[in-house]
Amino acid sequence: MTREVVGIAMNGVTGRMGYRQHLLRSILAIREQGGLALPDGRTVWPEPILVGRNAEKIEALAARHGLDKWTTSLDEALADPSVTVYFDAQVTQARVPALTKAIEAGKHIYTEKPTAETLEEAVRLARIADAAGIKHGVVQDKLFLPGLLKLKRLVDSGFFGRILSVRGEFGYWVFEGDWQPAQRPSWNYRSEDGGGIILDMFPHWRYVLDHVIAPVRSVYAEARTDIPTRWDERGREYKATADDAAYAIFELEGGIVASLNSSWTTRVNREELVEFQIDGTHGSAVAGLRTCKAQHRAATPKPVWNPDIPATEDFLAQWQEVPDNAVLDNGFKVQWEMFLAHLVADAPYSHDLWAGARGVQLAELGTQSWREGRKIAVPELDRTGK
Numbered sequence: 001m002t003r004e005v006v007g008i009a010m011n012g013v014t015g016r017m018g019y020r021q022h023l024l025r026s027i028l029a030i031r032e033q034g035g036l037a038l039p040d041g042r043t044v045w046p047e048p049i050l051v052g053r054n055a056e057k058i059e060a061l062a063a064r065h066g067l068d069k070w071t072t073s074l075d076e077a078l079a080d081p082s083v084t085v086y087f088d089a090q091v092t093q094a095r096v097p098a099l100t101k102a103i104e105a106g107k108h109i110y111t112e113k114p115t116a117e118t119l120e121e122a123v124r125l126a127r128i129a130d131a132a133g134i135k136h137g138v139v140q141d142k143l144f145l146p147g148l149l150k151l152k153r154l155v156d157s158g159f160f161g162r163i164l165s166v167r168g169e170f171g172y173w174v175f176e177g178d179w180q181p182a183q184r185p186s187w188n189y190r191s192e193d194g195g196g197i198i199l200d201m202f203p204h205w206r207y208v209l210d211h212v213i214a215p216v217r218s219v220y221a222e223a224r225t226d227i228p229t230r231w232d233e234r235g236r237e238y239k240a241t242a243d244d245a246a247y248a249i250f251e252l253e254g255g256i257v258a259s260l261n262s263s264w265t266t267r268v269n270r271e272e273l274v275e276f277q278i279d280g281t282h283g284s285a286v287a288g289l290r291t292c293k294a295q296h297r298a299a300t301p302k303p304v305w306n307p308d309i310p311a312t313e314d315f316l317a318q319w320q321e322v323p324d325n326a327v328l329d330n331g332f333k334v335q336w337e338m339f340l341a342h343l344v345a346d347a348p349y350s351h352d353l354w355a356g357a358r359g360v361q362l363a364e365l366g367t368q369s370w371r372e373g374r375k376i377a378v379p380e381l382d383r384t385g386k
């Protein structure tokens with residue numbers, strides 16, 4: 001059995017995403033299962049090298065997980081010939097310079113979203129990566145969530161008939177940080193530091209809509225900064241300059257209307273933190289992160305509007321649970337495995353820096369739509385720049 005060792009410089013692993021989802025639940029989990037087995041009999045063995053700004057923190061993190069390679073110098077990591085992949089889960093603003101350096105050093109790229117703060121930079125990254133002939137991947141974790149996999153299965157089976165509309169609710173209350181600490185990092189609430197719910201969530205909405213339902217053709221958005229003052233990790237008051245709630249209508253190919261709300265200033269009254277409903281001529285379905293339930297046209301009740309009497313039916317009980325029918329693993333890990341298989345064995349992989357740029361494009365056009373108060377078409381990206 002041949003073992004293919006892949007050295008991965010992992011930057012931003014002290015952060016929420018970098019540590020839990022990427023290091024712990026993906027790379028270390030792949031090592032714990034004995035590596036990634038490829039269909040041709042080879043095994044991919046990821047060998048992480050932790051990169052971070054704070055030597056004490058990064059050394060302690062490496063020691064806690066029995067890893068011996070770490071550094072506070074990105075240049076040193078990129079100069080290491082055993083490193084073939086650069087992974088980035090830093091704050092969004094630090095991403096473009098780091099990815100650019102890694103591409104110039106000839107490393108393959110795997111990165112968190114958004115790939116950049118502007119479309120121009122996102123497209124430039126994709127172009128230089130193509131020109132360098134490296135392989136590149138961008139995290140699109142929601143596609144691999146059990147709820148959305150089941151929703152996609154329903155779409156692919158033709159269950160919905162003609163899809164008419166999509167409704168999505170994402171959000172929860174993010175504490176201001178004064179009388180209770182905030183549960184998200186403060187940079188998310190400062191636009192000058194790469195924050196904002198449009199830049200955070202529209203990249204997700206782009207790949208979810210494009211892949212699960214139909215390509216996005218236009219956007220109309222309205223956003224707010226509902227909470228203008230917040231308190232940071234050290235308890236210092238700061239001005240929240242970024243949008244913390246966004247309401248958008250997307251038109252998809254085939255005339256489908258998708259209306260998605262994203263908010264850090266709402267309180268949860270639904271089963272999961274995100275929920276999507278698809279309505280079609282033949283059936284409807286509601287998916288969360290893990291679950292998905294469906295209602296076929298033949299099982300659709302016939303409610304009659306009568307405000308004079310209490311509800312006569314238990315509408316929520318009239319849906320059927322869609323079964324897993326498979327072992328559904330952590331979405332971040334599934335995508336890492338796809339990327340590693342693409343890297344080592346050329347397995348097909350479409351979630352690249354171009355897909356990442358399409359996400360940034362939707363965030364940029366969404367912001368423009370909000371500023372200008374109008375619907376904006378979403379054009380195809382120009383790969384050549386000629």
Ligand SMILES: NC(=O)c1ccc[n+]([C@@H]2O[C@H](COP(=O)([O-])OP(=O)(O)OC[C@H]3O[C@@H](n4cnc5c(N)ncnc54)[C@H](O)[C@@H]3O)[C@@H](O)[C@H]2O)c1
Pocket residue numbers: 011012013014015016017018052053089090091092094112113114139141185200
């Ligand atoms: N895929 C998803 O579902 C998902 C969810 C949340 C965040 N994200 C993305 O992941 C990235 C990290 O988000 P997070 O919530 O883990 O953030 P975080 O603040 O918890 O972590 C940020 C990481 O970047 C490092 N860093 C590097 N330069 C920095 C600087 N100048 N200032 C502050 N930190 C710096 C920090 O040390 C830390 O390791 C963001 O780009 C975000 O958009 C993705």
